[in-house]
Amino acid sequence: MNKYHLPLAAALAISSMTAANAQEFTPDDEAQLQQCVETVHEIQRAGEEISMRECIGAASRVCMEAPGGDTTVGIMQCTLRENAWWDSYLNFLYQDLKANLSTEQFASLRNAQRAWITYRDAKCGFEYEYWKEGTIRTTFHSSCLLDATATRAIDLAGYLDWTSM
Template sequence: MARRLAAQAVAIGGMAFATMAPAQDRAVDEAIVAACFDTAPRGGITTDCIGLAARLCEDADRPTTVGTMSCTMAETAAWDAILNREYKATRDQFADMPGLSDTLLTAQRAWIALRDADCKFAYDRYDGGSMRSVAAGFCQMEHTARRALELKKMRGY
């Protein structure tokens, strides 16, 4: 999972997430991410808790770019696991409806392209500054979380 996220990150504008993670390997409390997902209403998407696990993971006394990225990548991995579970459940729910699971696959591929383009833009905006990796990493996390919540919402109808 972490390798796939690192590969995605490197593919987006050449960001160096993969080289940063081992220096300060951080863990997030995945229960915080799960609670964020579980308490989100099916009819709407609440984003207040996205990023909370990463913020709590960071060293409050001495935050560093590497530490922030490591925590953001860890939370993104937790959201990615939820997204994959929700995507499968959503496809399974619509499997009996001709063509609908294929339409969802097409939509998911388009979402991936949108996420990648948005996060490349977030990275490129900072033109060489250290903030570019933080912005792109947060973009990946937020897009992944929002998509997981959107899939949850789809299954509610």
């Protein structure tokens, strides 16, 4: 079983969690993202090259098509909702790695994760500061958080795949 696929029990458990950014993903967001992940795996199993990065933005794009989703505030809220899902997925993968890595490997991962959080916050903080002259700053900041968090989750999923080989 590919570790990118979130088991149903875990998906239900993280559905009720709230991310640190106070945005919650909806059941529709989760369904959209889970469908994307499953589609990517089907394509990969068929031997075609495709990256999980194709799923970044899958739920937020749909959200932005809804009434109010195309405003600056709407775009920010849509990307933060999707970010909450990727953050929950990242935490699920992190806990799975904790259970599957040696003590030394996990200590190294924990240190890397702490450094990554510092980097993500600084990088996305810069986006916010750089665009400080307008409301677009919230869009760039939330997009940065989404991309960084989803990319890191995909990285952790890759480590989990290698660990289970």
